[in-house]
Amino acid sequence: MLVTLALSATAMPAIGANVDQGRRLAGLYCARCHAIDKVSPSPLKIAPPFRTLHERYPVGMLEEALAEGIVTGHPSMPQFSFEPDQVGDFIAFLKSLESDKARP
Template sequence: MRLAKTIRSAALILFVASAPALPASAANVEQGRRLAGLYCAKCHAIDKVSPSPLVIAPPFRTLHQRYPVESLQEALAEGIVTGHPSMPVFRFEADQINDFLLFLKSLE
């Protein structure tokens, strides 16, 4: 019993310690906005009011209603291959992922 509790505690500590820090600065959010404009705005609305240019592509401001945007971190690193049918495959670097996620969080 005590060993199981210790293992659960250690696993929780490792999980929390491995979670990336997302320092929220205006520069990071703006860089995320630039990435969204470059890679995503042809299909997705990347602001708080506009409709998506591609009807089947969800506006970024609604993504947090579907799932926590932090859950996109792994997909952005490995290359998103799902989404809407015409979505291209792309991969972000670690600093780009943090900036992009901060931008998405700013739309909530």
């Protein structure tokens, strides 16, 4: 995925962001290729599981790309964009996947 990374590592989800709505968006737009839970492999082998995105870069850095349209490095991922409230929900959902990483 080719994304311009420009926001800080401490970006927080928008106030009022809805994790469940972000999960629904991921299920609707992303689950065909990406694993959107904490354990499953991605259906498309080259698509990173969402639970690992924070290992590549702070997920808050995706806010602008989600609002303006994700641009990818491979042709199989469609370009799409979210409304501002959806961006906050989606980022909150992605952050929820990394919150339990230290638990046994």
